[in-house]
Amino acid sequence: xxxxxxxxxxxxxxxxxxxxxxxxxxxxxxxxxxxxxxxxxxxxxxxxxxxxxxxxxxxxxxxxxxxxxxxxxxxxxxxxxxxxxxxxxxxxxxxxxxxxxxxxxxxxxxxxxxxxxxxxxxxxxxxxxxxxxxxxxxxxxxxxxxxxxxxxxxxxxxxxxxxxxxxxxxxxxxxxxxxxxxxxxxxxxxxxxxxxxxxxxxxxxxxxxxxxxxxxxxxxxxxxxxxxxxxxxxxxxxxxxxxxxxxxxxxxxxxxxxxxxxxxxxxxxxxxxxxxxxxxxxxxxxxxxxxxxxxxxxxxxxxxxx
Numbered sequence: 001x002x003x004x005x006x007x008x009x010x011x012x013x014x015x016x017x018x019x020x021x022x023x024x025x026x027x028x029x030x031x032x033x034x035x036x037x038x039x040x041x042x043x044x045x046x047x048x049x050x051x052x053x054x055x056x057x058x059x060x061x062x063x064x065x066x067x068x069x070x071x072x073x074x075x076x077x078x079x080x081x082x083x084x085x086x087x088x089x090x091x092x093x094x095x096x097x098x099x100x101x102x103x104x105x106x107x108x109x110x111x112x113x114x115x116x117x118x119x120x121x122x123x124x125x126x127x128x129x130x131x132x133x134x135x136x137x138x139x140x141x142x143x144x145x146x147x148x149x150x151x152x153x154x155x156x157x158x159x160x161x162x163x164x165x166x167x168x169x170x171x172x173x174x175x176x177x178x179x180x181x182x183x184x185x186x187x188x189x190x191x192x193x194x195x196x197x198x199x200x201x202x203x204x205x206x207x208x209x210x211x212x213x214x215x216x217x218x219x220x221x222x223x224x225x226x227x228x229x230x231x232x233x234x235x236x237x238x239x240x241x242x243x244x245x246x247x248x249x250x251x252x253x254x255x256x257x258x259x260x261x262x263x264x265x266x267x268x269x270x271x272x273x274x275x276x277x278x279x280x281x282x283x284x285x286x287x288x289x290x291x292x293x294x295x296x297x298x299x300x301x302x303x304x305x306x
Contacts, residue, residue: 004027006062010023024047024209028154030184030185033180036187053071055071084139088130089131091129093118096149114145140172153184159190205294205297221287226288230257232281241269
């Protein structure tokens with residue numbers, strides 16, 4: 001049985017002469033937190049609209065749980081859009097019950113499921129509150145419940161932490177991780193690279209409608225590593241290092257960035273330091289941040305494709 005929850009195959013979408021998505025292919029596995037990234041206008045929203053069946057591709061195919069997406073409402077998708085949409089005059093309970101019944105649940109089972117999520121968030125007393133009585137952060141929690149309460153196999157979360165304070169951000173983050181661990185495929189679309197690094201297992205970056213990089217985050221970082229290390233061997237590391245090792249700068253944490261010559265190796269450097277009884281307090285590869293990689297491969301001055 002396939003472990004794929006979503007697959008895009010050579011998907012293309014054009015609007016009035018503008019090619020928004022250009023032969024885009026990627027896969028999302030069950031139980032994987034997947035980052036869909038790209039600058040504004042890259043084609044992310046157009047791709048999400050096709051995945052959810054709001055629009056259909058001009059060419060190519062999209063499969064959800066092995067079945068082609070054909071424009072009909074899928075009960076197997078939960079979508080949290082960047083622009084939130086709640087009926088402000090409805091009560092929280094009435095609104096959530098209405099939405100879960102649209103997903104095919106009967107009234108009794110739907111109400112039980114809604115209450116289960118309200119209790120999980122310790123907000124069961126919100127049932128009778130009007131949506132417009134809630135703060136932006138409180139509405140965000142209701143919107144998140146509306147996204148996940150029908151047990152979708154795929155969740156698409158567009159800027160899910162917008163408007164949340166640190167406490168509620170932590171709560172939503174823990175729920176996202178829990179749902180992923182239980183086997184849900186989750187697509188996270190955000191401009192906050194630190195959130196992607198913290199949460200996601202794999203990513204795809206698109207630009208001008210095309211895929212420019214895809215894969216596990218750790219693998220992508222290694223592919224963009226430039227041979228630098230972080231080291232702490234005292235205030236003046238140069239006196240302990242062998243000839244040819246370049247001391248670049250000291251970072252904010254007090255660690256020194258160094259670069260080993262291409263004809264040398266990590267083991268030979270460590271052997272030299274140990275031979276001279278150097279006090280090695282810290283030593284690690286200085287991998288680039290996802291933010292640095294994002295800027296590098298999407299910048300107009302460096303349209304590198306990996």
